[in-house]
Amino acid sequence: MVAIVPKLQINSLRLHTDFTELAQIGHTANGGISRVALSNEDLEARAWFANQIEEAGFFVRDDEVGNLSGVLPSKAKHAQTLLIGSHLDTVPNGGQYDGAIGVLAGLECMRAISDAGIDLPFHLEVISFTDEEGWWQSFFGSMGLTGTLKSHHINDAQQDNAAFRAALYRAGILVSEVDRAIRPMDDLCGYLELHIEQSARLEQARKNIGVITGVVGRSAYVYTFYGEGTSAATTHVNDRCDALQGAALFITKMHALIAEEYPDGIVNCGNIEVQPGTFNVIPAEARLRVECRHQDRTTLLEIESRLVEMAHTIADTYRLSVKVEEMYKREVAIMDEHLMTLIEGICDEQHLSHQRMVSYAGHDAQILSPFTPTAMIFIPSKDGISHNPREYTEWHDVENGANVLLSTILRLASEKV
Template identity: 80%
Template sequence: MVAIVPRLRINSPRLKTDFDALAEIGATQSGGVTRVALSNEDLEARAWFANRIEDAGFFVRDDEVGNLSGVLPSKQPNARTLLLGGHLDTVPNGGRFDGSVGVLAGLECLRTISEAGISLPCHLEVISFTDEEGWWQSFFGSLGMTGTLQPHHINDVQQDNAAFRAALYRAGIRVSEVGRAKRDMNDLLGYLELHIEQSKRLEQANIDVGVVTGVVGRSTYVYTFFGEGTSAATTQAPDRRDALQGAAMFITQMYALIADEYPDGIVNCGNIEVQPGTFNVVPAEAKLRIECRHQDSDILNEIESRLIRMAQDIALMYHLSVHVEQMYKRQVAIMDEGILRLIETVCDDEQLTHQRMVSYAGHDAQILSPFLPTAMIFIPSKDGISHNPKEETDWEDVENGANVLLQTILRMAEHA
């Protein structure tokens, strides 16, 4: 059995020093950070992180997809590994907290446990996953680690990925070797990730910690409405086959459907392409990129089916045709119930308020959850702003989250 130290605390000033130093790598004039995956700034952050790992006396580990880890080994050589982490990459001109909090808090937990002389029956590994944000390929690192990275994620199938392959090569990642990054999930005890909420539910409810029950499923579609490009000046209204008009009606009705019947769901139209795209010709084609998210797989499927039927009905109304193509589908990810209860117990012991919640944003945890026990800890985001220079979390919340992570690690180790 592991001797638990209930009041063991992370070194908050040291964590803050790391946080401020990392935020300088790729800092923008607006106060944000640009460290897109495999960029010079990302590679600099990796080197900085590796130095911090070595300075703490831990082993540096990297793999064939560029995941970078620090390892505190157990004295039991055949022990399993408990993973902690997040990602160092950002979106362009993003925030300082997204992803980095999980990595830095994980490293600080390793240092705290090591300095306290606590010997755990499991290895501890803090990992930074490659390209979580999807500058090139979303979840590239966690897909590689779980063995679910597919050839189409790298090769030229739906788009030209030559620049991606060049960036991988420049970072020392060989496309021919990425399959070797797969790890034996039986060797892993679980995965814990501390993250900012990226929404304002915790802040509005004045709750200290979010206990994440799962990550919503997500699907993306391309809807293409086809009409006829005729003269806008001379084609009478009853004779128009206006693809954009049909697309506009679809967008309006899509949002109304979700608001009225699926308030826990999210849809978004992120792009519209119109052909021929000139002011005096009736639009002959309107292509929409649509995303759907929901925490229930069956309801997500239902939303997708209803939207397709809606598009077909609207096309008929405006004398159009419509083509629908699914581009991406990510199933709902469920977090481990046993770890969730453990986190809640820790929060109670720490006298921190908590509530269960679903994550609407994607995380590496959703890639790992089908393969090993996984959980996420959310801390509040001011005004719910993320992927933006205004992204902010009170340092007290970061400290609270890191201490909850620390105590959860110690309690999980009891069952290693």
């Protein structure tokens, strides 16, 4: 049934035309892209993508969480679906490649396969997931599809999510219907995502392709140090209970701990709120938002508990108290070993150098990976810059990545026949 064309390649010019057209939608004065999820620009990009799917002769599919797909159906009975794709939304003033490459290369692979008259043993579906970047809710679309989207993601009592719900409604997404987006996972035979690397490891190692082994686990905590807000002028130095002094030492020691003992880990303090926040009162409260990332689940837990211990030791030293609240937890995601090996073999055949690597950034693939065999293909990012107008990937690297994606689809097809 399947006549696999071994040398089938994507049409680079067609892909590039799509890329430059899409980059017009939400473009900013300094060459960036602002297409935050559910914005006018995002909706315009979705309409454009739906048109491209229809023009190519595929079925357009959308679901109750706003995921938008093109489908090349299989003639095989009881065929499963192979998902390929990424996301069309961006961060504010982000770049042209993040997310867009995965979706556009997916569409181009479908066109190449369709043009060659290949009947696949699975339905091939190129999907753009809603709000991967988290302008409203990170991974809204992929969580909706996998059934991991919970009501608190939309109706968080801690926050006023009225604007989010209004944006969903405006995009035709009804909160009461989102559960209908859940797919039976037995219907899927895998998910493949091509993405730019967003750091400089491939470039520095002079490798063409990154084969992703997993996405780091991630947790976010709020640490609140409590002191006493007395007069900065008259409180004796030995009587000061300065919450900010404790918090500052905590931040410094936290980074030192990671640098010295967990070089594969990442911690970040991205925000400090100080009360009462005036220059002549000793800080009574310092609230820090701290994030930790690591590829190994046990090590991540160890880092987290050592930071809590460190915070308590510092609080004791400065006669403070400290409260630690977990705000967010995302488990380590593991990619499929068989797919990784398959992609490595394809790189060898195409004379592309490659290396296995972990992803420190989050991707929809990590949401899919517990449910269906999942793989990610990375291509180099110039100077490792992303979420920025200067985000750039050489076009030949995009071509390489798209051709590896295409060959992976075809190899999976040949395995299933």
